[in-house]
Amino acid sequence: MDAIKIQIPSLSENIRIIESFIDNAKEKYQFDDDIYGNIMIAVTESVNNAIVHGNKSDKSKNVDLSLFLEKSQIRFTIQDEGEGFNYDNLPDPTAPENLEKPGGRGIFLMKNLCDEVKFEDQGKRVELSFYID
DSSP states (O other): EEEEEEEEEOOOGHHHHHHHHHHHHHHHHHHHHHHHHHHHHHHHHHHHHIIEEEEEEESSSSEEEEEEESSSEEEEEESSSSOOTTSSSOOOOOOGTTTSSSOOOOHHHHHHHHEEEEEGGGEEEEEEEEEEO
């Protein structure tokens, strides 16, 4: 199993480092454009959540991103140094009362773009899986 890891301080402008990381992975592993688009949106959204919500944009705290390539899937884990959150009790962003709210769409997006989303360690670690076969 191939693995690549990167660590960034919790600054929103570091999202571009994550975008480059994903671009490099696309070149290295030659995944399809449709999967690439889903990966780019889901992973950057997850890292942004880790920066803003997990680490409260505290630049002394880091976000770790790991990529694991297996035979039939590519898996990303995103880990923050925050306190976690209750991922089983999230409001539905498609419910009429939530449509106008600015937040709450990131995890919904991730669940729709990934083949599998798993939260671990009280929500401080998220695993995003994409099937590549």
